[in-house]
Amino acid sequence: MNSERLKALTDGVIAVIITIMVLDMKAPEATTPEALLTLAPVFLSYVLSFVYVAIYWNNHHHFFALTPKVSATIMWANFNLLFWLSLIPFATAWVGEHAFKAWPSAVYGIILMACALAWYLLQSAIIRSQGPESDVRRAIGSDWKGKLSPVLYASGIALSFIRPVFAALVYAAVAVLWCVPDRRMHRAAALHPTAD
Numbered sequence: 001m002n003s004e005r006l007k008a009l010t011d012g013v014i015a016v017i018i019t020i021m022v023l024d025m026k027a028p029e030a031t032t033p034e035a036l037l038t039l040a041p042v043f044l045s046y047v048l049s050f051v052y053v054a055i056y057w058n059n060h061h062h063f064f065a066l067t068p069k070v071s072a073t074i075m076w077a078n079f080n081l082l083f084w085l086s087l088i089p090f091a092t093a094w095v096g097e098h099a100f101k102a103w104p105s106a107v108y109g110i111i112l113m114a115c116a117l118a119w120y121l122l123q124s125a126i127i128r129s130q131g132p133e134s135d136v137r138r139a140i141g142s143d144w145k146g147k148l149s150p151v152l153y154a155s156g157i158a159l160s161f162i163r164p165v166f167a168a169l170v171y172a173a174v175a176v177l178w179c180v181p182d183r184r185m186h187r188a189a190a191l192h193p194t195a196d
Contacts, residue, residue, distance in 0.1 A: 020089040041099030049092040066135040077122040084114040105160035113153040
């Protein structure tokens with residue numbers, strides 16, 4: 001099957017995820033700057049989650065520029081990723097309402113870890129379907145970011161029960177790590193005849 005339908009579905013689901021997250025942010029009852037400051041944890045959790053969703057969307061776009069055809073395995077792996085991404089608004093709301101508390105911080109990390117593992121499964125399904133000459137395999141190379149991220153998430157989850165503020169810093173650090181553009185993927189997508 002052509003990957004266009006899968007990309008369109010993913011775009012739609014990600015748009016809904018972002019919409020749900022922003023709708024969870026409620027305006028303060030009072031009209032003072034102090035009242036607005038009380039929403040800082042909610043806003044910061046939204047910003048971090050928005051960045052994560054944007055990273056997944058961006059990487060999905062580049063992967064599927066290199067994947068013009070999809071198999072049933074790739075479709076199910078994509079649905080698995082979308083399932084875990086769809087839980088980000090829940091975790092965002094909980095961590096925003098209970099900033100720097102152990103369980104909300106740990107659950108946020110668990111969902112981020114699950115998204116990363118789902119991404120790895122999707123990536124593996126694409127590489128397997130493309131065979132030894134996989135464009136995706138060549139583009140990701142050693143995938144050091146993909147290998148390091150679960151380790152950092154696990155440390156963030158553990159830190160949630162010691163110092164949740166440090167866990168938040170670890171989650172933010174992983175996002176910053178992924179915001180640094182990977183030139184190999186851009187180059188591979190630009191060279192691929194079906195890349196858009």
